[in-house]
Amino acid sequence: MSVIAAPPPRRRWSRRLANAWPPALVLAVVVGLWAGVGALVHAASDVLPGPDLVVRSTWQDRSNLWPAAWTTTREAIFGILAAIVVAVVLAVAIDSSRTVRRSIYPLMVASQTLPIIALAPLVVIWFGFGPLPKIALVALFTFFAIAVGLVQGLASADVDATNLLRTMGASRLQLLLRVRVPSAIPQFFTGLKVAVTYSFVSAIVAEFVGAQQGLGVYMTTAKNAFRTDLVFGAVLVTAILTLLLFAIVTVLERLALPWRRPASATGTP
Numbered sequence: 230m231s232v233i234a235a236p237p238p239r240r241r242w243s244r245r246l247a248n249a250w251p252p253a254l255v256l257a258v259v260v261g262l263w264a265g266v267g268a269l270v271h272a273a274s275d276v277l278p279g280p281d282l283v284v285r286s287t288w289q290d291r292s293n294l295w296p297a298a299w300t301t302t303r304e305a306i307f308g309i310l311a312a313i314v315v316a317v318v319l320a321v322a323i324d325s326s327r328t329v330r331r332s333i334y335p336l337m338v339a340s341q342t343l344p345i346i347a348l349a350p351l352v353v354i355w356f357g358f359g360p361l362p363k364i365a366l367v368a369l370f371t372f373f374a375i376a377v378g379l380v381q382g383l384a385s386a387d388v389d390a391t392n393l394l395r396t397m398g399a400s401r402l403q404l405l406l407r408v409r410v411p412s413a414i415p416q417f418f419t420g421l422k423v424a425v426t427y428s429f430v431s432a433i434v435a436e437f438v439g440a441q442q443g444l445g446v447y448m449t450t451a452k453n454a455f456r457t458d459l460v461f462g463a464v465l466v467t468a469i470l471t472l473l474l475f476a477i478v479t480v481l482e483r484l485a486l487p488w489r490r491p492a493s494a495t496g497t498p
Contacts, residue, residue, distance in 0.1 A: 264279050278461060283465065284462070286456070287458070287461075287462030290459055297443050297446065297447040297463075298444055300442045300443040301429060301443045302470055304360055304363040304364055304367060305425075305431075305432045305470075307364045308365075308366070308367020308371060308431065309424060309428050309474075312367070312369075312375055313375060315368060316373075316420075317379065319372075320376050320413075321383070323376075323380050324383040324384065334380075338373075341370070341373050345366060345435070346434060348369075349362075349366060349434060349435045349437070349438040352365060352435070353435070353439040358439050359441075362435060363436060366435045367431045367432050371424035371431065373424075374420040374421075374424045375420040375424050376420070378416035378419050378421075379417050382409075382415065383409045383412070385413075386409040386413075394408060414485060415486060418481070422475060422478055422479070425478055429444075429474075430467075437449060444466070448460050448463045
């Protein structure tokens with residue numbers, strides 16, 4: 230049995246730099262165009278603030294921004310955790326019974342057609358202005374991608390391995406834990422990556438409707454004060470937090486699927 234050797238550290242770092250510079254270049258071009266358009270049309274700072282003003286104002290107002298960002302981050306993380314629990318339960322139930330699949334799967338799809346901007350006020354009326362309605366809305370609008378990935382992953386379990394364990398007298402629980410769940414882990418992380426990109430957006434939209442603190446409240450306050458620079462700053466912080474959460478999921482995926490590392494290292498140099 231051959232073992233694929235990992236590339237040397239210098240080669241790994243050069244490959245990471247090669248993968249990082251294209252998006253960095255595009256980002257630099259976008260920021261340059263942003264600054265150039267603002268200077269060309271002589272836009273007022275309350276209409277189109279420049280990137281330097283956005284960064285400077287955001288840093289100066291960090292004492293108000295960080296508590297709001299932390300509140301929204303907690304709502305997003307707890308919402309994702311709740312979504313994982315709901316998705317696992319539904320995926321296992323759907324995989325275990327065709328009747329359950331026919332009954333629940335259409336409702337799962339229908340749940341994603343509900344407009345969050347219309348549902349958020351109702352949730353706030355029912356549960357108040359605390360973090361619970363925000364967590365519930367984040368879970369509602371992020372569980373679907375995770376559940377679909379799990380359903381597909383469980384269904385893609387190796388048939389020969391399943392039949393072999395059945396001939397050895399394995400129970401349904403043993404088949405689930407030893408064959409079906411391992412085959413579903415890659416699709417689970419794929420769905421989770423999609424879900425985390427919606428977590429902060431869902432939490433912020435819920436905060437727009439009614440909240441005591443959070444990035445949604447911060448953006449609304451800044452907008453009402455005509456501080457467009459702070460609104461842009463909150464958007465920037467939201468993007469950074471979303472990318473950070475995505476990176477954490479990627480690290481967890483590599484830890485859970487270590488056998489994928491050699492495969493990624495065999496690309497063309």
